[in-house]
Amino acid sequence: LYENCTSNVPLPILIILGTEDSLVPWGGGELHFGPLKLGKAISINETVSYWVKRNGCALNSGKVYLPDKDPKDGTRVWMERHSHCRGGAEVVFYGIDGGGHTWPGGYQYLPERIIGRTSRDINADQVIWNFFAEHMRGK
Numbered sequence: 001l002y003e004n005c006t007s008n009v010p011l012p013i014l015i016i017l018g019t020e021d022s023l024v025p026w027g028g029g030e031l032h033f034g035p036l037k038l039g040k041a042i043s044i045n046e047t048v049s050y051w052v053k054r055n056g057c058a059l060n061s062g063k064v065y066l067p068d069k070d071p072k073d074g075t076r077v078w079m080e081r082h083s084h085c086r087g088g089a090e091v092v093f094y095g096i097d098g099g100g101h102t103w104p105g106g107y108q109y110l111p112e113r114i115i116g117r118t119s120r121d122i123n124a125d126q127v128i129w130n131f132f133a134e135h136m137r138g139k
Contacts, residue, residue, distance in 0.1 A: 010087035012135035018099025070120035
């Protein structure tokens with residue numbers, strides 16, 4: 001779908017993805033849940049690059065690892081912020097090394113063997129709330 005987007009309005013983007021997500025593969029490719037095929041996706045690197053270019057971002061913070069609040073969960077979270085974009089937009093990406101198709105800070109809603117590990121190092125609810133609070137239109 002991204003190839004068909006004709007809008008040039010800058011849009012703040014927040015992405016959170018685990019490196020071990022079995023449903024949405026980090027490197028792109030076929031989306032599936034068991035034998036059920038759900039379409040295809042581009043890689044996370046292509047996704048971030050697309051939004052950085054589309055928003056005209058000029059500054060990249062680089063990969064910054066966040067505190068490992070729960071060393072027992074088997075994950076490490078890092079953040080990359082692309083800022084100084086047109087219209088005040090940003091592209092913020094949280095990568096979760098070892099994370100699965102789960103909600104960071106949430107409960108393990110299916111067995112780890114099916115959806116992977118849940119990170120306890122961040123709370124996705126709070127991350128998303130903070131992101132939207134920072135990027136309210138008309139603020």
